[in-house]
Amino acid sequence: MLYGLIVFLPLIGAILAGLFGRWLGDRGSHIVTCGLVTASALLSVPAFWFVAIQGNTQIVELFPWIISGELEASWALRVDQLTAVMLVVVTSVSAVVHWYSIGYMHDDPHQPRFFAYLSLFTFAMLALVTADNFIQMFFGWEGVGLCSYLLIGFWYHKPSANAAAIKAFIVNRVGDFGFALGICAVFFVFQSVEFDAVFEAVPRFVDTEIEFLGTHLDTLTVITILLFIGAMGKSAQIGLHTWLPDAMEGPTPVSALIHAATMVTAGVFMVARLSPMFEYAEFTLMLVTIVGALTAIMAATIGLVQNDIKRVIAYSTCSQLGYMFFACGVSAYQAGVFHLFTHAFFKALLFLGAGSVIHAFSGEQDMRRMGGVWRMIPMTYALMWIGSLALGGIPLFAGFYSKDIVLEAAWGAHSGVGQLAFVLGIMAAGLTAFYSWRLLFMTFHGHSRASHEVLHHVHESPPVMIVPLLFLAAGAVFAGMLFAPLFVGDNHGFWGDSIFVLASHTALEEAHHAPLWVKLLPLVVAVTGIGTAYWMYIARPELPARLAEQHRELYRFFLNKWYWDELYDILFVRSARAIGTFFWKKGDEATIDGYGPNGVASRVLDIARRAARLQTGYVYHYAFVMLIGVVAFVTWYLFIVGM
């Protein structure tokens, strides 16, 4: 009952605001959606208490959903420690974003629609994290994808927003295709899509082979790689990450909720949830580690040189997701989920803070036209500092605890890929600190580069936007120190059976015994990064331009986001277009239409014209035709008799 309410209250809000928003009005939609999501958030606290602290995990069967032959999927709520953590994250951040949006969207003409989408998203995300089988998880997975699409394209009159929405949907399609194939493979191998049944059967399929694409491959490796491709799409990992920066076209609260705190972490959640499968697939774990590490460093380098305030944070998200993945890759799922947990708070804080900045600058997002306003918007400034400190991994702030344990676990894995992840992670940590403070300095310090008119309007955001941020700020400060002992402490009892780690995978255990230099290194590089940022943007503001000039190629490479979009444009978009054009012009128009509908139609017109031309109007022509008819009849009879 409790869990059912948590999951379905947002859906009720979405239905009310979505279908009856016209009657409810803006105010009514606010009350309905914010109220129900807040209720859901409040209820998730006792849920967390019962499940995570007291250990009462349970599966609530709601109703059978699909029964077709051997395929049986029920709608059930699987509530264990992992789910409980996600419930808290999703509902609390969602509630905060709902409240914040009241202020942020206050002059938008389509508010009921916006809040309906937000609530619908919350429901889909909750359905995802409470899933008890692959099908239900896929339902939530696609549901959040749909809401993401709708919300990115919320300002549908903007062509760039539409393009971004379509891009997000299509790139995710690639990942979802992998996920769907993975689910099919799970059903093919295990004859079930229930988590419990599958997890229980996994050990029996170690070292078995499956025929895939004509070759024999390790069963679990194939399945987990397919599933991981799905996670890569949703969590914007290297190769499938290109949609995330563009998704910033959506309203800022959407970026905070969907593209920072919750939906993009669904991939990490999925890997953690399926840890009983991934644990037996060594190769896949290696792959996860490498992909995560590469994403972390790649996104961080791009973040260095971006000028759009939201894009910087978007690449930072991408990079932090990489951290979570390589934590999972070295079997430290707990660390990955812990980072997910803290990240949700401080990244949502950063995004909403950025929203507040954008709000203050009358919609400006380019940091090159900001600066020097920290006195005018002190609350926002302070909140951004807290978010950056947490992100940078400064001690006592949330990010410090989670990022350190992630890096230590990578070191503690004592494997080749683990070392690679550690090195790249340390580098990315330095870059993260650098670009975070670059953002702070460019936005708030120095001479203002905004126009006089914009500057005149700079104002602090209303309380309805600031108060939610305070809550997130509290999370960004305390979430780490409070939950670190619980989530990743020496006592591993917290997670119960929700996360499974083979006894031979001891990365997390080793992490606690990492030498001091390993523990200190992230902090050192972070401080170095901050110092560099201060030097380059406060002390010597002319330096960045010179540096960019000196390393022109590298700068352009980063600025153009490693040319991923250009590469895809050449590889897929243009070739697909060329093929499409070929089939359209030559295949459809010239062949099918030419000989088919259009050809027939023009032949019909020809015949019609000829038939009409027979009608000359001369009586003797008509009489002649009649006589021909008679002759034809007579001939016919002669022919018959001849037979």
Added chain:
Amino acid sequence: MIEFPDISPAITELWLAIAAMALLLIGVVRGDRATRMVVWLSVGVLAVAIWLVWSDADTSVVTFSGLFVADRFAAFAKVLVLLGSALALVLSLEFLERERLERPEFPVLVVLATLGMMIMIAANDLLSLYVGLELQSLSLYVLAAFNRDSEKSTESGLKYFVLGALASGILLYGATLVYGFTGSTSFTGIAGALAAQEERSIGVLFGLAFVTAGLAFKVAAVPFHMWTPDVYEGAPTPVTAFFSLAPKVAALALFMRVMLGPFGGIADDWVGIIGLLAATSMVLGAFAAIGQTNIKRLMAYSSIGHVGYALMGLAAHSPGGVRGTLVYLTIYLAMNLGAWGVILSMRRTDGKLVENVEDLAGMARTRPFLAAAMAIFMFSLAGVPPLAGFFGKFYVFFAAVDAGLYLLAVIGVLATVVGSYYYLRIVKVMYFDEPAPAFLQPAGATIAVIAVTAIFTLLFFLFPAPFVAEAHLASLALFP
């Protein structure tokens, strides 16, 4: 001593003949002012005739020394003909008054033509066939040229007359050949003679070829259709409406009686000919209408196409086929009457009658009721379910497939597809084009005819049973 023939089976024909003379007298005495009265009296006369036919439908007698037959088939066809003539007269009144053609001869000629048709339907001998045919044709020639001050009208009358005379000649020549090779003019006699012959007589087949050609001219089947578009376009519109209704029914009834009666025994020989007539009519009706801009001409081709479908039932030469054709004719009568009602209402506010497809533009906005009715008729003529036209086609296609005439059925279906184009184009013009100037409010009688036929067309699918059952009984009369 010559026995006086039993005249009671021909009571309807006698009533019409006497009434026509009486009406003529009224017209002569009262002059042009009497037109309106004579029209309504004629409608009354035809209504009484319907009652006379229907009250004695369930008979099967031959009289006048075997020249004349009264059976259920005749009764069914006669009711259709009488209904068609009466309602065409109702539609014509407004036209006559507005176009200053108020002459009492008009209704009298219609009644006389109808009498000719009655005799055609009841003919049981080549001689009575010819008498009926000529009485009908001569009246129609005059009607076509009725607007004698109009060049087009007189031209159409003359064309019709010349070609009709040729067709009559062909028919008569065929009749003499048949008589020569069977020794009889009576349908029963011919059938008997053919049954007695051991092998096929080339002379009879030659005769049949000519008779078929003559009848094909009357129903306007390809390639004997050439007169139709010109005559339909040139004749005054109510006359055209009349042409496309009652005479079609009568000629098709006669066609069926001749082919299935005296020549029913050698059906295998003529099925090919009728199939060819049906196929070419359907195809030409579909294709040639596409290019037409004049709606009367378009309806001429449409009627050619529909004759093709009706002949398909004859080609099936089975009770089911005849039933199909009779149902087809019933439905055809209703939807064509309605369509002509709308066409007769295409009168601009300045009183000018227009007759191009483009003139219907945007009628949905200026005259929504008329446009909706026209849309129903057009969809029905195209054969879109669940309108009546679909069922008409359904029964004949069914009969054709039952008789193994698959190729014919396929051609029919394809022709329907092509034909839909020009019917639907009219709907498109009415509903989606920029409105042309509005039309005058039609007369009440016209509206009534349009409304009744539209409702019939729309709701036929709810109660097809009585019509189909009656047509079935009628068809059995041709297969003793």
